[in-house]
Structures are given as C-alpha cells and as structure tokens.
Amino acid sequence: MLLTRLMLLLILLNIGGCFYLVPEGKGGVAERFPIPNWQQRLFERLQRCEVALSTQHLEGKVERYPALYKETEALLNESRRLYNAEYYLQAELALEPVEAILNLMQQGVHLKTVSQLSLQRQYQEVCL
Structure with a gap:
C-alpha cells in the first residue's frame, strides 16, 4: 500500500x-x-505585403495584370502557410520576391519588367 x-x-x-x-x-x-524579434519582424513583413497587395487590388491594377497578381498572391499565400507551419526560413525566402515585386509596383516600374522578374523566380528550388 x-x-x-x-x-x-x-x-x-x-x-x-x-x-x-x-x-x-x-x-x-x-x-x-x-516571440523572438526576427520572428516578429517576419510577421510584420507578411502583414505589410498583405496590405500592399490589397491596396493594389483597390487601385484596380489587378484587371490590367491578372497573372502577375495571381502569382504574387500565390507566393504570399505560400509564405503565410510556411510561417504558420513554423518554417520561418522558407517563409522568408518565399516572401522576398513578393516584397520585391510590390516595391517595384509601388515605384511605378513598368509591370512587364516586374512580370519577367516574377517568372524568373518560378525555377528556384528550396529544399525543406
């Protein structure tokens, strides 16, 4: 007992x-x-990109370049999912081209050039 x-x-x-x-x-x-600072900054970058993409939608640029926006949304979605799955490095790698594309769009760079930059990213591989 x-x-x-x-x-x-x-x-x-x-x-x-x-x-x-x-x-x-x-x-x-x-x-x-x-939450570590670098992880918080990545989360804030994701949010800024989501806001910037929504702003582009509201400005009506989606109708002029639908393929580019669809691809940018897909990359942003991929980054968000990787972040939620705690693959932070891969999320950051997926987010970098989104940020570059959105920055170029906001600077008024010709969207055909941005589209070509975006297509170059399709052939990169990330090993998990």
Missing part, C-alpha cells in the same frame, strides 16, 4: 513537471516566453 502511494506520488510529480518541456509559444507555461 505504501509502495503504491509512493509510486503514485512520483508519477504525479513527474507529470506535473512536464509542462516545462512545452516548446516556446505553444501554450501553457510556454506562453511566458517572448
């Missing part, structure tokens, strides 16, 4: 300590850990 109670107590103590093994940002005690 005493041995059973002692084993039960040891098991409960071990289980009670397991919540410290939760990865950062994954609930429980892990919520105490701050």
Whole structure:
C-alpha cells in the first residue's frame, strides 16, 4: 500500500513537471516566453505585403495584370502557410520576391519588367 502511494506520488510529480518541456509559444507555461524579434519582424513583413497587395487590388491594377497578381498572391499565400507551419526560413525566402515585386509596383516600374522578374523566380528550388 505504501509502495503504491509512493509510486503514485512520483508519477504525479513527474507529470506535473512536464509542462516545462512545452516548446516556446505553444501554450501553457510556454506562453511566458517572448516571440523572438526576427520572428516578429517576419510577421510584420507578411502583414505589410498583405496590405500592399490589397491596396493594389483597390487601385484596380489587378484587371490590367491578372497573372502577375495571381502569382504574387500565390507566393504570399505560400509564405503565410510556411510561417504558420513554423518554417520561418522558407517563409522568408518565399516572401522576398513578393516584397520585391510590390516595391517595384509601388515605384511605378513598368509591370512587364516586374512580370519577367516574377517568372524568373518560378525555377528556384528550396529544399525543406
């Protein structure tokens, strides 16, 4: 009887300590850990690109260059999904061409040039 109670107590103590093994940002005690600065900056970059793309939609440029916008949206969506899956480096690699395309669009660079730059990105590979 005493041995059973002692084993039960040891098991409960071990289980009670397991919540410290939760990865950062994954609930429980892990919520105490701050989000790293580089990860926060990546999240902010994603949001800025989403806002910039929405602005381009509102300005009506989508109708003039639908393929370019569809590809840019796909790259942004890919980056968002990689970020949510915690593949941060791959998310950043997918986001870089989106940022470049949106910056060129905002600067008023001829969209045919931007489209050609965008097509060059299709043949790059990222190993996961």
